[in-house]
Amino acid sequence: MQKSSVQGLSLKGRVRALIHGVALGDAMGAPVEKLPAAEIAAKYGRVTSLNTEWHKMSLDATARNGRVRGNGIVTDDTLMTLCLMDIYGEVRRHLDAWDMADGMVKQIAWVPRYVPELQREAMLIERLFYPEKWIFQRHQLTSCDPRQGGIGNMVNCGAAMYVAPIGVVNACDPKAAYDEAIAFASGHQESFGLEAAGAFAAAVAAAFIPGTDIEGVIEAVLALAKDGTRNAIADIAEVARKLKAQGADYQTVVAAFHAAIAPYSPMGDDVNHTPAKAGRLTAAYQPSRLGSIEELPLALGFCLFNDGDFRRSIEDGINSGRDTDSIGVMAGAILGAMHGEGVIDIADHALLDRGQQAEPHRRRRSVHRNGDHHPGRRPGGRRPADQLPRRPHILIDNERRMMPKLSKETIYEKIYAGFIGKAIGVRLGAPVEPTIWSYERVQKTYGEVTQYLRDFKNFAADDDTNGPVYFIRALRDYGLKASAADVGKTWVNYAAEEHGMYWWGGFGVSTEHTAYRNLRAGIPAPQSGSIAQNGATVAEQIGGQIFIDSWGWVHPGEPQKAADASARAASVAHDGDGLNGARFCAAAIAKAFEATSIAEVIDAAMATIDANSTYAQRSAGRHRLSQGQPRQLARLP
The missing domain is CATH 1.10.4080.10 (ADP-ribosylation/Crystallin J1)
Structure with missing residues (x-):
């Protein structure tokens, strides 16, 4: 049963x-x-x-x-x-x-x-x-x-x-x-x-x-x-x-x-109604x-x-x-x-x-x-x-939101391939994720990494892969124009403190844990993730970048819309360059649906962020270096 x-x-x-x-x-x-x-x-x-x-x-x-x-x-x-x-x-x-x-x-x-x-x-x-x-x-x-x-x-x-x-x-x-x-x-x-x-x-x-x-x-x-x-x-x-x-x-x-x-x-x-039934006495109905x-x-x-x-x-x-x-x-x-x-x-x-x-x-x-939040009903x-809640919005199938050159089937295939690609990257990188793994240490221990480094009996997906799936819930509940406040509601509706994908490293230490505590205390998004509330060290961490794939997926070929949506979502926990990172990554994903080169993807993503920001300057420098000396990128801080 x-x-x-x-x-x-x-x-x-x-x-x-x-x-x-x-x-x-x-x-x-x-x-x-x-x-x-x-x-x-x-x-x-x-x-x-x-x-x-x-x-x-x-x-x-x-x-x-x-x-x-x-x-x-x-x-x-x-x-x-x-x-x-x-x-x-x-x-x-x-x-x-x-x-x-x-x-x-x-x-x-x-x-x-x-x-x-x-x-x-x-x-x-x-x-x-x-x-x-x-x-x-x-x-x-x-x-x-x-x-x-x-x-x-x-x-x-x-x-x-x-x-x-x-x-x-x-x-x-x-x-x-x-x-x-x-x-x-x-x-x-x-x-x-x-x-x-x-x-x-x-x-x-x-x-x-x-x-x-x-x-x-x-x-x-x-x-x-x-x-x-x-x-x-x-x-x-x-x-x-x-x-x-x-x-x-x-x-x-x-x-x-x-x-x-x-x-x-x-x-x-x-059960069929026909002319022969006219005037017929029946107990039915x-x-x-x-x-x-x-x-x-x-x-x-x-x-x-x-x-x-x-x-x-x-x-x-x-x-x-x-x-x-x-x-x-x-x-x-x-x-x-x-x-x-x-x-x-x-x-x-x-x-x-x-x-x-x-x-x-x-x-x-x-x-x-x-x-709507129903803890332990x-x-x-x-x-x-x-x-009483609202019907989930339907994602992607509205053709007005699609680029004319992309069929729905093509979009679905690209989303699937993108998610698989991300999962592969996470699986490759997870064994050498801690900061003790410098470029030199990786080279000394493993040489050039081209295969999975460990044969996991069980590999639990981490925040990089859980994040996009998690934030799909915000899209389904509030639609493509979900506000920062809407995404904040998604956090408290679906996550229980110290359970799930976030790094629950403590208030003032972990960006996500800090934002979550703020939300639970009644501090609304985007204030919950602002520099004014949490300080730059907490607010400008990497989480805004690694969780935002969903916003790029649902804006195929529309990097500016993807950037704007991702910034609203990321502002629940991030600010400053944390938001620039979210905008850049979501825009890059959206542009990748139709781009023919990586340079085209990067240019489109760069156009969505503050050109004077540290994030933009570092990204531009790495882009220039990748065109001349790509092998030196791994050695950059």
């Missing part, structure tokens, strides 16, 4: 994995939505990739309502999840039905956004299914009591499919998530459609509890769920346990799950305390059968047919929250970004607010309303 780990999982990392899980399950399931399991197997064998062609793509545009799917394109499940995140980002508090009447109506009917399926900007309501359009009709057109908004709607999974963010803002507190989801989604759904929203939000919240597993999540849900929803989840879970113990094959599991859910959801494989949606019980069942395995659970849910994307969304959200960023496949992430690439509004706020603790 895969359990979440108390160590190595940040709250923000879990949220990112949850969002990734929602998008992955949605985009992978959408091409086969409404197909029965047998037809999926016949057409596709087994769907395991985002690169799947929609089964309707061969039809003309009218027959598919002008939509496209496949190859990483997300649908309404993801878009409405993002709408809910925007509502949280705007109101910064917990929600109820009045936020459905106000915030959600605005999000779906009055906020233009890029809709990937339509390949254009539109109001989301144009894409939504009728039970979700109901939100606009009930609240804006009929001005109902917000708490009665869901009454009369077609009962389905529509509210449940997008309430994962409610589980996030009530992380580790399933009861609070359940209550808030019921209060909010009552403006959209009723009966077992509403109950499913509460149960799904509770499952997401439970998944954040450190050390939990899928059995723990299901236990938490069963303690809260009511009526048919609870019974359906309990029945599916019992079947999953038995089949897992028997080592049952996939087809057996699907058949058994569908048989178990049939008493609660009478639709079966007959009708309010009933005995009923349940299929998607959440099935998603939990596949998670349980697969011991909480992220990818296999999503794929199994999708290949079981019917409402494939929503099943994938629910499994992905729960297990993403449980396991954290380790489940994010880079190739999938890139394809999902490309699927939404034309999106013009990358300004959405997240379920994580800037500066206990299971059951509810986060204050003023600590």
Whole structure:
């Protein structure tokens, strides 16, 4: 049974994995939505990739309502999840039905956004299914009591499919998530459609509890769920346990799950709406305390059968047919929250970004607010309303930030090669890093160093390699224009004193330790790293240079922007020539994406720093020497 780990999982990392899980399950399931399991197997064998062609793509545009799917394109499940995140980002508090009447109506009917399926900007309501359009009709057109908004709607999974963010803002507190989801989604759904929203939000919240597993999540849900929803989840879970113990094959599991859910959801494989259904009497979609949606019980069942395995659970849910994307969304959200960023496949992430690439509004706020700091949050603790966070910014994929001559693939390759190159340099240099290793001593001991000097059994990455990865968090939380204050928040949000990559050499001795103590004492950046605060000896150390690769990577071909961003980041702990070093190195990295010579890189970097500074004068002298006597560089102090 895969359990979440108390160590190595940040709250923000879990949220990112949850969002990734929602998008992955949605985009992978959408091409086969409404197909029965047998037809999926016949057409596709087994769907395991985002690169799947929609089964309707061969039809003309009218027959598919002008939509496209496949190859990483997300649908309404993801878009409405993002709408809910925007509502949280705007109101910064917990929600109820009045936020459905106000915030959600605005999000779906009055906020233009890029809709990937339509390949254009539109109001989301144009894409939504009728039970979700109901939100606009009930609240804006009929001005109902917000708490009665869901009454009369077609009962389905529509509210449940997008309430994962409610589980996030009530992380580790399933009861609070359940209550808030019921209060909010009552403006959209009723009966077992509403109950499913509460149960799904509770499952997401439970998944954040450190050390939990899928059995723990299901236990938490069963303690809260009511009526048919609870019974359906309990029945599916019992079947999953038995089949897992028997080592049952996939087809057996699907058949058994569908048989178990049939008493609660009478639709079966007959999920397409056709003219033949007009006027037909059916128990499907009708309010009933005995009923349940299929998607959440099935998603939990596949998670349980697969011991909480992220990818296999999503794929199994999708290949079981019917409402494939929503099943994938629910499994992905729960297990993403449980396991954290380790489940994010880079190739999938890139394809999902490309699927939404034309999106013009990358300004959405997240379920994580800037500066959010959650030290040691206990299971059951509810986060204050003023600590609801903002959505992580997406890096690099905005084409306006790229040089026209560089493709996205080229940029990714260059970043990867740059990081590997840095790791090689660190691995080569680490054994002779202490200052006792002069040029003469290295030559006497090893001669010309051309290979690794030691065969480490375990080599722990140090601050040179950890730094760029660490500061990616500031970029993801605050974007490319992150201020010094934003990066300062990143320091205290993600680093615990005397743990992690910094040299914790003491206040007034170690530059980073001094800045960290200043931040914790309430001294904001950039004052925290200034010469006026700490003195030149502390403020002008090397850390500003060795941590800034990230700022060069995200400004490919834009050395001035890279320099400015790196100086803001480095000013948390550095000043003077410490900042000049940061500017120089970040600018050099940014220019290297398109430069054809080292001289071109150096010239571009030199243009970003104070020409009268000691750093500039020393750099220019070394540059001149390298052109005439490169072997003498190693002997310079």
